[in-house]
Amino acid sequence: MDFDYTPDEQSFRQEVRSFIAENLPPKEQRGKNFLGTWLEKVRAKGWVGFAWPKEFGGSDGGLIEQAILKEEMSLAKAPPLGTSMMGLAWVGPGIMEYGTEEQKKKFIPDILDSKVTWCTGYSEPNHGSDLAAIQCKAELQGDHYLVNGQKIWTTGAPWSQWIILLTRTDFNVTSKHDGITCFLVPMDAPGVEVRPIQNMAGDKHFAEIFFTDVQVPVENRLGAEGEGWKVTVSALANERSSIGEVTQLQAKLDDLKTLVKNSKRQGKPASEDPKIRRTVAKFEIKISAMKYNGLRYLTKQIKGEPLTSETSVNKLHRASLEIEMDDFAIELSGQAGLQLRGGDEAVDNGSWSKGALNWPNVVIGGGTPNIQRNIIAERILGQPKD
Amino acid sequence: MNFGFTEEQNLLKDQVQRFMKEACPMNRVREISKSDSTFDQALWQQTAELGWLGLTIPENFGGLGLKWIDLIVVLEAAAEGLGPLPIASQALASTAILACASEEQKASWLPAMASGEAVVTLGLYDEANWIDPAAVTASAKSTDDGFVLQGKKPFVNDALAANYLLLAVQGPNGLALAAVGKDQVTVTAQPTIDNTNPMASVDIDGVEISASDLLPMSDEQLAFLTDCGGVATTAEMVGAGTAILAMTNGYAKERIQFGKPIGQYQGVKHRLADMFVDLESYRSLCYFAAWAVYDSPEELAKAVSMAKGYASDAFAQIGIDGVGLHGAIGFTADYDAQLYLKRSKWARPMYGDSDYHMDRIATLGGL
Numbered sequence: 023m024d025f026d027y028t029p030d031e032q033s034f035r036q037e038v039r040s041f042i043a044e045n046l047p048p049k050e051q052r053g054k055n056f057l058g059t060w061l062e063k064v065r066a067k068g069w070v071g072f073a074w075p076k077e078f079g080g081s082d083g084g085l086i087e088q089a090i091l092k093e094e095m096s097l098a099k100a101p102p103l104g105t106s107m108m109g110l111a112w113v114g115p116g117i118m119e120y121g122t123e124e125q126k127k128k129f130i131p132d133i134l135d136s137k138v139t140w141c142t143g144y145s146e147p148n149h150g151s152d153l154a155a156i157q158c159k160a161e162l163q164g165d166h167y168l169v170n171g172q173k174i175w176t177t178g179a180p181w182s183q184w185i186i187l188l189t190r191t192d193f194n195v196t197s198k199h200d201g202i203t204c205f206l207v208p209m210d211a212p213g214v215e216v217r218p219i220q221n222m223a224g225d226k227h228f229a230e231i232f233f234t235d236v237q238v239p240v241e242n243r244l245g246a247e248g249e250g251w252k253v254t255v256s257a258l259a260n261e262r263s264s265i266g267e268v269t270q271l272q273a274k275l276d277d278l279k280t281l282v283k284n285s286k287r288q289g290k291p292a293s294e295d296p297k298i299r300r301t302v303a304k305f306e307i308k309i310s311a312m313k314y315n316g317l318r319y320l321t322k323q324i325k326g327e328p329l330t331s332e333t334s335v336n337k338l339h340r341a342s343l344e345i346e347m348d349d350f351a352i353e354l355s356g357q358a359g360l361q362l363r364g365g366d367e368a369v370d371n372g373s374w375s376k377g378a379l380n381w382p383n384v385v386i387g388g389g390t391p392n393i394q395r396n397i398i399a400e401r402i403l404g405q406p407k408d
Numbered sequence: 409m410n411f412g413f414t415e416e417q418n419l420l421k422d423q424v425q426r427f428m429k430e431a432c433p434m435n436r437v438r439e440i441s442k443s444d445s446t447f448d449q450a451l452w453q454q455t456a457e458l459g460w461l462g463l464t465i466p467e468n469f470g471g472l473g474l475k476w477i478d479l480i481v482v483l484e485a486a487a488e489g490l491g492p493l494p495i496a497s498q499a500l501a502s503t504a505i506l507a508c509a510s511e512e513q514k515a516s517w518l519p520a521m522a523s524g525e526a527v528v529t530l531g532l533y534d535e536a537n538w539i540d541p542a543a544v545t546a547s548a549k550s551t552d553d554g555f556v557l558q559g560k561k562p563f564v565n566d567a568l569a570a571n572y573l574l575l576a577v578q579g580p581n582g583l584a585l586a587a588v589g590k591d592q593v594t595v596t597a598q599p600t601i602d603n604t605n606p607m608a609s610v611d612i613d614g615v616e617i618s619a620s621d622l623l624p625m626s627d628e629q630l631a632f633l634t635d636c637g638g639v640a641t642t643a644e645m646v647g648a649g650t651a652i653l654a655m656t657n658g659y660a661k662e663r664i665q666f667g668k669p670i671g672q673y674q675g676v677k678h679r680l681a682d683m684f685v686d687l688e689s690y691r692s693l694c695y696f697a698a699w700a701v702y703d704s705p706e707e708l709a710k711a712v713s714m715a716k717g718y719a720s721d722a723f724a725q726i727g728i729d730g731v732g733l734h735g736a737i738g739f740t741a742d743y744d745a746q747l748y749l750k751r752s753k754w755a756r757p758m759y760g761d762s763d764y765h766m767d768r769i770a771t772l773g774g775l
């Protein structure tokens with residue numbers, strides 16, 4: 023056991039830091055073209071798709087370097103390394119693993135160059151947690167499939183150019199995991215209609231999508247017909263490390279401590295209240311637990327041991343932290359804590375009150391806590407499925 | 409960066425687990441705990457021969473010269489079977505000698521500790537639930553040729569089994585550790601809920617010791633030894649937690665109610681998942697704290713408070729759920745789940761409860 027980094031790893035960290043120092047000016051000083059320039063530069067560095075194979079334009083980066091990159095970037099609160107987030111997280115890896123040569127040539131460079139934004143069409147109105155039961159229908163008709171059905175909660179649908187779409191091509195199956203087929207579909211195809219949905223925080227980040235007689239050429243199928251479940255599961259498994267999340271949570275905790283130091287309770291400094299001290303310490307412990315859990319799992323991966331579903335442990339911690347930290351901050355601030363951005367007494371520009379309305383992004387979006395507990399009990403502890 | 413155990417450490421863990429199963433299964437644990445001495449000399453000698461008592465003692469003093477991260481491998485694995493062996497006390501005592509004694513004293517104490525000939529324990533505080541130099545109220549006053557001690561140390565772990573004790577006192581020049589032989593003092597059992605981890609009071613009123621048996625100890629050294637106690641206790645909580653989770657998890661697969669294994673009901677399986685989440689998390693924190701003892705002492709205080717602060721309440725809940733998920737059988741004296749519940753109660757205040765540790769985290773974190 024040792025927590026030291028090799029000279030190569032240290033110099034890589036140094037390289038990331040110097041790059042950030044040179045290329046990431048404070049928010050106020052960022053000009054109009056800042057983001058474009060930033061994206062070009064991190065791309066030139068080979069940091070977009072860092073762990074992807076070189077033949078696809080990645081850097082073949084190691085797991086530790088990848089963790090260092092994520093850690094330093096989130097420590098500096100840097101913008102993302104690419105705007106095609108889902109493209110980088112799972113669409114790209116899915117195409118690299120299951121795609122045809124044409125698909126790889128056509129889609130991978132645009133993901134790396136932030137030219138195309140992808141969204142993910144998995145959930146349906148009647149099938150969320152029970153994803154494998156999806157009903158959106160695709161029928162083979164000569165050289166194309168005809169798609170009919172509905173998707174919902176599709177993040178980024180209003181501004182994405184492409185969607186990775188999960189459909190059912192066979193309704194006569196004994197296992198619901200069979201008969202599912204995955205497609206890559208342009209959002210401007212005739213018959214695709216997007217209706218944005220407003221969430222409780224006021225944003226319209228997700229949408230419902232209606233597919234009416236949409237023609238999808240056979241060459242846009244990802245993987246074989248009926249293989250869609252495998253494609254989805256293995257692609258989703260690509261996004262595992264929680265290193266970046268830990269640094270973000272640590273930064274949030276620092277802000278929370280500053281708030282505590284500047285707050286009063288019943289006229290006395292809040293930082294002297296034992297309950298408040300205990301609550302903040304609990305957050306800190308949970309974040310550290312995530313950090314060291316993550317490092318243990320990273321070590322397992324480096325040694326080539328299979329990770330089962332241990333990442334669900336950190337997902338559960340993160341879910342409770344996302345809900346509790348913002349809530350604690352607004353409670354600490356009384357009514358002023360309830361004001362949103364722009365309110366005359368809004369605390370920290372309303373970031374806590376906004377956060378208290380935004381937790382479903384993390385808590386529901388990636389599989390709910392109940393589903394994470396099922397995963398732990400069934401896949402790690404070996405309990406029977408319910 | 410490598411947060412995993414080495415091949416040697418994994419082999420050591422297997423060795424301890426096998427030893428516990430073969431030489432000290434649960435019926436033997438129960439017998440030893442019920443005996444007057446609460447101690448099995450033959451078993452102790454075997455652990456010495458396997459090298460477990462000298463793990464953190466330097467090689468030139470007869471030990472193996474390893475680190476606390478190796479020691480906790482043994483503590484964790486032995487605690488899976490609730491091994492009634494004072495290995496943690498012995499390790500804490502040798503850590504105290506290494507920290508506070510002269511080279512000459514080390515040479516006279518440590519080889520006998522590594523060989524198991526000397527069974528030594530450590531008693532630090534006189535007040536329950538108060539961790540602070542001021543909570544050391546026993547004293548040592550100068551006499552012509554040494555010191556005379558005053559006080560009565562409550563709840564010294566493994567004092568019945570030990571033949572020597574190191575006890576914190578206020579000396580003429582500040583804190584010190586008084587080294588006393590068992591025959592010099594009056595040791596009285598103080599039975600608690602958990603008789604697999606026996607405690608006793610040690611009356612030292614009027615005991616005279618020679619000048620060389622008073623080892624000066626700084627406030628920092630007291631804090632360091634307390635933190636080491638926290639690491640040792642948490643490692644045992646990892647082992648005991650692993651065992652009761654495995655026991656409960658296994659039972660949930662086999663026990664059928666309403667025509668299904670109870671583990672199929674979410675009221676059961678989600679509790680098991682939560683037990684796993686908590687155990688994994690304080691396990692990671694514990695390993696980091698154990699690593700910090702040698703390799704990052706400046707991070708130790710916070711690391712221990714994270715680990716013990718998490719484990720104190722989490723293991724208590726694991727103990728309760730472990731018994732509860734078994735139904736009535738879990739409540740029976742013959743079934744082992746209850747022994748782990750009792751251990752969780754025992755461990756909770758040892759070297760600081762969650763309130764103490766969380767408050768310290770707040771302070772160390774700038775609040």
Ligand SMILES: Cc1cc2nc3c(=O)[nH]c(=O)nc-3n(C[C@H](O)[C@H](O)[C@H](O)COP(=O)(O)OP(=O)(O)OC[C@H]3O[C@@H](n4cnc5c(N)ncnc54)[C@H](O)[C@@H]3O)c2cc1C
Binds near residue numbers: 152176382384
């Ligand atoms: C912000 C946000 C972004 C999203 N983005 C996308 C996206 O880009 N693409 C996409 O395809 N989907 C997306 N989703 C959808 C998301 O994946 C689903 O919301 C999620 O899987 C839960 O499904 P559901 O909403 O239908 O809830 P349901 O599955 O109906 O669950 C309702 C409640 O029942 C519980 N429940 C369900 N099944 C069980 C069970 N077996 N045991 C115990 N409890 C159970 C759940 O925990 C939940 O509390 C997003 C969701 C959110 C909130």
